[in-house]
Amino acid sequence: MDLHEYQGKELFARFGIPVSDGRLATTPDEARRAAEEIGGEVVVKAQVLTGGRGKAGGIKLAADPVEAEQRAKEILGMDIRGHVVRKVWVEKASEIAKEYYLSITFDRSAKQPLFMFTTQGGVDIEQVAEESPDALQRLHVDPLEGFQPYHARRLVYGAGVEDANEQKQIAAIVGKLYDAFVASDAMLCEINPLIVTPAGEVKALDSKFTVDDNALYRHPDVAGMRDVSAADPLEALAREKGVTYVKLDGEVGVLGNGAGLSMSTVDVVTFVGGRPANFCDLGGGGDAQGVVDALEVITRDPQVKSIFFNIFGGITRCDEVARGILAALDQLDMSRYPIVVRLDGTNAEEGRRILAEAGRPNIHPEATMLDGARRAVELAAAA
Ligand code: GDP
Ligand code: MN
Numbered sequence: 001m002d003l004h005e006y007q008g009k010e011l012f013a014r015f016g017i018p019v020s021d022g023r024l025a026t027t028p029d030e031a032r033r034a035a036e037e038i039g040g041e042v043v044v045k046a047q048v049l050t051g052g053r054g055k056a057g058g059i060k061l062a063a064d065p066v067e068a069e070q071r072a073k074e075i076l077g078m079d080i081r082g083h084v085v086r087k088v089w090v091e092k093a094s095e096i097a098k099e100y101y102l103s104i105t106f107d108r109s110a111k112q113p114l115f116m117f118t119t120q121g122g123v124d125i126e127q128v129a130e131e132s133p134d135a136l137q138r139l140h141v142d143p144l145e146g147f148q149p150y151h152a153r154r155l156v157y158g159a160g161v162e163d164a165n166e167q168k169q170i171a172a173i174v175g176k177l178y179d180a181f182v183a184s185d186a187m188l189c190e191i192n193p194l195i196v197t198p199a200g201e202v203k204a205l206d207s208k209f210t211v212d213d214n215a216l217y218r219h220p221d222v223a224g225m226r227d228v229s230a231a232d233p234l235e236a237l238a239r240e241k242g243v244t245y246v247k248l249d250g251e252v253g254v255l256g257n258g259a260g261l262s263m264s265t266v267d268v269v270t271f272v273g274g275r276p277a278n279f280c281d282l283g284g285g286g287d288a289q290g291v292v293d294a295l296e297v298i299t300r301d302p303q304v305k306s307i308f309f310n311i312f313g314g315i316t317r318c319d320e321v322a323r324g325i326l327a328a329l330d331q332l333d334m335s336r337y338p339i340v341v342r343l344d345g346t347n348a349e350e351g352r353r354i355l356a357e358a359g360r361p362n363i364h365p366e367a368t369m370l371d372g373a374r375r376a377v378e379l380a381a382a383a
Pocket of ligand 1: 094099192206
């Protein structure tokens with residue numbers, strides 16, 4: 001789960017990472033009052049779950065409360081890459097002398113948390129990694145050893161921070177960011193930019209904070225930060241129905257049983273030249289209700305042109321899945337979708353016979369995953 005900047009900053013503050021004083025506002029009037037309370041120059045920042053808000057015009061300075069109201073009027077309702085701005089964060093404006101970058105994330109291949117730090121902050125970190133990889137300090141932390149002060153020193157010296165006062169502050173922030181990352185079961189904590197003010201004060205000017213969904217039960221306060229209105233509406237519907245679904249941007253709706261098979265299905269559809277519309281895992285069962293729920297979510301996406309069921313019967317028997325699919329099709333009107341069904345494994349033949357005997361013109365049984373994917377892609381192109 002991704003947090004908004006203001007929520008990430010709230011967590012940063014709890015762990016002692018310096019941030020600026022700010023208020024949340026949902027109307028221009030609230031933004032003006034927020035600016036009055038804060039006093040002096042403020043910055044009005046769009047709160048949307050996407051980066052690059054500055055470039056998109058979603059971050060604006062305001063000299064006084066009246067101007068803050070005006071800037072909020074411009075930013076609220078703005079569409080930033082498909083995310084409509086419904087809230088702004090009004091924060092005391094900072095003077096910036098330098099912009100650094102600090103993050104911690106999981107390096108899955110190393111099975112360890114990975115810190116990244118560079119003095120070339122403020123810009124896209126991918127750009128720094130590509131154009132000047134030597135400027136990017138990377139350092140793993142052995143989770144059994146935990147964070148040690150030498151980790152922070154290595155990052156700070158390695159990146160060439162020369163000012164002793166800055167070194168000290170950044171090293172402290174590195175340790176606190178590790179605490180925040182571990183204690184929140186985070187997947188990513190990123191500060192870009194981590195600024196140095198002309199007075200030499202270091203603080204987090206932005207936050208990107210992603211928490212592991214599977215650990216949210218341990219953090220009810222963080223779970224409560226979920227912004228339902230900002231979520232992809234299809235993914236929100238899927239969550240409501242308990243369907244494991246990730247929206248992609250193609251035309252072939254994909255359903256598999258088991259996460260591994262479903263992911264392979266997405267790959268195979270791509271391999272044969274198609275574009276998957278989604279990832280969807282039916283889970284172990286193939287009962288009618290599970291199929292109905294999944295189809296409801298998948299067909300809510302107007303881009304879907306064909307549907308590919310890829311089922312491997314293990315403990316789940318293919319004849320049961322076939323009956324589940326037919327029962328689901330009795331409950332939903334799916335006649336406008338060509339549906340390719342590949343059944344293999346336990347009782348596959350019986351499953352295919354059941355589908356064939358049902359005699360539905362839009363069901364196309366296939367024996368292999370590759371043939372099924374090809375057929376689904378052809379049918380999507382023809383639709
Ligand atoms: P992002 O574009 O979504 O990453 O949003 P950021 O919070 O990182 O802000 C983008 C840029 O806006 C920063 O890199 C700063 O250059 C600028 N900015 C943000 N807050 C302030 C501020 O308080 N004062 C000044 N002078 N610039 C700011
Ligand atoms: Mn940023």
